[in-house]
Amino acid sequence: MGNEAMTHQRNALGSGNSLNAGSSRRQFLRGLGIAASVAATGIPFQVQAAEDGRLLRLTGTVGDPDPHRATDIPGSILMFNLYDFLVRPAQGGQILPALAESWSTSEDGRAYTFTLRNDVVFHDGAKLTAADVVFSLNRIKTMKRGFSALFDFVESVESSGDYEVVFRLREPYSPFLSSLTRLAIVNSALIRANLADGQYGDMKDYGQAFLGQADAGSGPYTLAQHNPQQETVLTLYPSYHLKLAEDVPSEVRTLYSIDPATVRTIASRGELELTRVSLPPEILASLARLDGVKLGQDRGTDMMQFKLNMMKAPTDDLEFRRAVSLGFNYEALYSLLDIAGVSSGIPARGPIPQGAMGYSQDVPIMKRDLEGAKAALARSKYAGDGAPPLTVLWASEFAQVQKYALLFQSSMAEVGIKVELSPAPWAQYQKMITTAETTPNVCMLYVGLTTPDIDSLFWPTYHSSAAGTYNSMQWLQNPEIDEALERGREILDPTARTKHYQELAKKISDLYPAIFAYDRINVVAMNKRLKAPALEDLNQSIPVWGGNYQFRMMDISRA
Structure with missing residues (x-):
């Protein structure tokens, strides 16, 4: 999609799959790991919780897990949780270091030199180096998908040792640092090992088929399951290099095709922690009256x-x-x-x-x-x-x-x-x-x-x-x-x-x-056990699509 308003449309409509048919509903609910008992309405009594009780369940719409193809809010949420970036967006539009410890700019504004952290590892244990940064930039520019247009000004990128990388621009481009919040750094070796037939010469499909069902990141979560008809499951990566919330969710399940009435029912049973998908005002108002539910603001x-x-x-x-x-x-x-x-x-x-x-x-x-x-x-x-x-x-x-x-x-x-x-x-x-x-x-x-x-x-x-x-x-x-x-x-x-x-x-x-x-401001319903600073304090919101859904910053107390 590539457009925020179109994303809002998908948020309002869901992914288009129906829960009306009884058999398909039961199959869907089983796919979510729901206990065998189902009420007469077809609504689950309980969604299977994470072993440590720190399960975060939210309604959502389907995003592309390939960070170099994603263009919308659902894809951005996956991007920010599965991958790391040279820099990261913060409150008030700030740009803070992430994989890059520091950087410098040439006097003419055409060259940016980044010094990388040397302690970051991908989910498979491989070290993240400058070669992965070069690979990632070349991948998104070659594929011409996702947010690739943000990097049209980049003339070349090259590594200078394992932990230094230099971007050269065709001309000065002051939004460049902000653009880097959309350059997810992928594991080049893992992608090279998982190529399928495709149009990019020696790089075949550039790993697109692989990244449709797996991740090649170093972010705070790994992709455990991605089923666009049912749910996406993320699991916490315990070796993540940045700070995690004290009771950070150990598992995040994004549930698809949940109609508003069903959302209210499962939320009333404490079986849903967050409603990211836009809901009708009357449904949100009814949720706000439930014990254990509060309203938040996604700005x-x-x-x-x-x-x-x-x-x-x-x-x-x-x-x-x-x-x-x-x-x-x-x-x-x-x-x-x-x-x-x-x-x-x-x-x-x-x-x-x-x-x-x-x-x-x-x-x-x-x-x-x-x-x-x-x-x-x-x-x-x-x-x-x-x-x-x-x-x-x-x-x-x-x-x-x-x-x-x-x-x-x-x-x-x-x-x-x-x-x-x-x-x-x-x-x-x-x-x-x-x-x-x-x-x-x-x-x-x-x-x-x-x-x-x-x-x-x-x-x-x-x-x-x-x-x-x-x-x-x-x-x-x-x-x-x-x-x-x-x-x-x-x-x-x-x-x-x-x-x-x-x-x-x-x-x-x-x-x-x-x-x-x-x-x-997108109003969301939240279980009172969930603490999500970016959704509860407008001063802590992060001004970029999906920025308020960085799960490593959330706390979920045990049920």
């Missing part, structure tokens, strides 16, 4: 945006877009975000989501100005009855977003703007947005960062070269914005770079390419 860097097609009438007019943005009822939207006293979003402050570089509390929250909206409409070239109706698109699988669409329609009616609602299944949605002509006036969706660097959101959203792709449904074509985005990749000083993106965000906002609705 990444996602934002709900209503993108305005700048190449299609009537949203091709700046004053008309201003009227739309000023006329929307933001306060009514925020009232829809409360779930049992826990917020599923916070008001956006412009195009930079909270937790990302450049976010500032000084940027005002957008408020409705109905008179200002009417005045802007009167200044537009579509004043009077000259405006065709606005078409509004969202993925029809999202019941919650339909509420936003209805609110948008009623808000615009008060401004004097006609709106036609046109939901579509996600597959059709994707086809509609490939040209400016077929893209509706308003497209509602979540967008977010793929690395801790704001470039990973701004470039694919606002650079002209990205037009016609998922993030860029507003069809912004602006040479000044392009130049500023390109300059942002060249600035190496963090302070200067932050200021640059704050100024750029203001320029983008002044074009009204979207309604920046709210920064999303």
